């Protein structure tokens with residue numbers, strides 16, 4: 001099994017989210033033919049949320065047996081449960097509220113009104129991962145979605161911050177995010193990298209330099225997305241604007 005990074009370019013954000021949604025539905029159906037359950041890690045951000053909305057809008061949405069899919073998050077803003085900033089809320093509105101996924105299979109990070117102490121909230125999510133891990137510290141993730149910030153951050157792992165370097169925990173509390181809100185919870189890089197597939201979704205010219213640097217071999221500390229590499233497949237789904245600094249040889253031809 002090769003594990004090369006692939007870049008698939010789409011004309012714009014709408015076609016990108018439609019194509020990722022279609023791939024997600026097909027891949028999930030395929031995976032469920034071979035196994036009992038599939039674990040998916042969701043991302044915040046406008047592109048990730050547009051993908052969820054496109055899955056919801058797809059006529060093939062209900063071909064997936066959602067009873068056997070579990071959802072986790074790569075990161076969360078540490079705010080009250082009903083704060084519109086919550087990645088959870090955005091994902092529920094875009095997709096999760098509209099499908100037949102059992103409530104116990106949706107695993108949001110704790111919110112600040114449930115658990116006031118951010119370290120305790122991180123420990124609580126780590127325990128939830130452990131309990132679903134079947135003997136490991138966390139479940140085997142099949143597909144992990146990641147948005148990418150203009151600074152190259154993924155999940156809530158920001159350039160130069162200690163959280164990018166954490167390898168001895170599964171969940172980290174972030175207190176000084178350069179992007180508001182400042183307090184966040186995030187999976188650590190080893191957990192993200194354990195996923196069989198990482199599907200990065202990015203659109204817009206403000207992402208071009210981070211993507212170009214990551215693919216050219218920048219350090220994970222400087223450009224965290226450089227460390228986003230899944231066990232089996234890593235695919236960058238990008239629009240033309242975000243792709244302007246991608247080396248030609250990495251571009252996989254797409255037909256649209």
Ligand SMILES: O=C(O)[C@H](O)[C@@H](O)[C@H](O)[C@H](O)COP(=O)(O)O
Pocket residue numbers: 043044045046047048075076077087146147148149150153154155156179203
């Ligand atoms: O918690 C956050 O602030 C977001 O989740 C963030 O990590 C987002 O995924 C990227 O910044 C990409 O955002 P866009 O998809 O909106 O460009």
